[in-house]
C-alpha cells in the first residue's frame with residue numbers, strides 16, 4: 219500500500235525513498251496502535267523526531283544549498299556577530315552561560331563563540347540543547363574543528379536546566395515544535411488528524427479532546443461561520459513558559475517566522491500556515507516523503523509572549539529581524555570591513571539583503587525578547603520599531 223501521496227516534487231534516490239518508507243511504516247503503526255486516528259501534532263512529532271527515523275532524528279542533510287532550506291546563521295556569520303554584541307552586554311551584566319536551543323548545524327554557536335572571544339566576553343559555558351542525536355554529532359564535529367582549545371566549554375544537555383543565568387537564544391525552533399491543526403466547518407471547530415486509507419495517509423477530523431485547545435480556538439479564530447483552518451501550538455507555549463520560569467537572570471531571544479495573534483488568525487489566512495520544505499521548495503503536503511522533508515508552522519508570537527509572562531518574565535521587545543539586526547549594529551559590523559559602506563549599499567549586498575530585505579527574511583522573521591533581573595536597555599530593541607503584540 220503506498221503510504222505517501224504523489225506530488226510533482228523531485229523524487230529522492232532509492233536509499234532515501236527506502237528510509238521514507240520506514241518512517242511511513244512507523245507512523246502507520248502508531249496510527250493503528252493509537253486508535254486508527256492520530257492528531258496532526260502526533261504525525262508531525264513522528265515525521266520529525268521518531269528516534270532514528272524522523273527528519274531531525276536521522277541523517278538528512280537539511281541545512282544549506284544541498285539540503286532543504288537555509289537559515290539566517292547559514293547565510294552569513296554577520297547574523298551571529300550581531301548577537302555577540304547583545305550577548306556580551308548580558309554576560310557583563312549578569313554573568314553565566316549562553317544556552318542555545320536547537321543549534322542545527324552548530325554554525326551559529328561557532329560564529330557567536332568566536333565573536334565573544336574576540337570581544338573578551340566568553341560565557342562560563344555554551345550549553346546546547348539539541349533533541350536530534352544526529353545533529354548533536356554534527357555540532358560536535360564543527361565545534362571541535364572551529365574551537366579545538368575551548369571545546370570543554372561546549373556542553374550538550376538533554377533538557378532545560380532548572381535554573382538559567384545568562385542568555386538563551388533559539389533561531390527557528392518554535393516553528394518545528396509539533397502543533398495542533400484545528401478546522402472550523404460550519405459552526406463546529408474540530409481537530410484535524412491523520413488516518414490510514416488505501417491511498418496512504420489522509421486528513422480526518424475529530425472532536426477536540428483537549429479543553430484548552432477548544433477554548434483557544436474559540437477565542438482566537440476570527441468570527442464567522444466560513445471554513446477556517448489554523449494551528450495552535452500549546453507545546454511551543456509550554457517550552458517558552460519553562461524557559462521563562464527557569465530564567466533566574468538574563469535575556470531570552472526567540473527568532474522565527476510568524477505574526478502577532480491578530481495577523482496569525484486573520485480572516486484571509488483561512489488555510490493555515492503549515493508548510494513543508496523539501497530541497498528548497500515549499501509546499502503544503504505533509505504526507506510527501508515523511509522523514510525526508512521539514513514540516514513547520516508559523517509562530518503566534520502573542521501566545522508566546524503571554525507564555526513568557528506566565529513564566530514570570532518581562533517581555534522586553536518584539537520587532538522584525540531587520541530592525542533587530544540593525545539595532546544590534548549590523549551596519550557598523552559590515553562597515554568595519556568596508557569603511558565606504560552606507561545603509562543603502564549595505565542592503566544591496568546579497569547576504570545582508572537576505573537577512574534584512576523586506577521580501578526576504580527581514581520582515582516575516584520576528585524577534586521576541588524576554589528577561590529577568592536585567593539592568594539597562596536591550597540593545598537589539600533599543601532603536602527598533604516595536605510591533606504591538
Ligand SMILES: C[S@@+](CC[C@H](N)C(=O)[O-])C[C@H]1O[C@@H](n2cnc3c(N)ncnc32)[C@H](O)[C@@H]1O
Nearest residue numbers: 274289319320321322347348349350389390391
Ligand atoms: C529549523 S532547525 C534550526 C537550526 C538552527 N537554529 C538554525 O537556525 O540554523 C530546528 C532545530 O531545532 C531543534 N529542535 C526541535 N525541537 C526542539 C526542542 N523542543 N528543543 C530544542 N531543540 C529543538 C531541531 O532538532 C533543529 O536543530
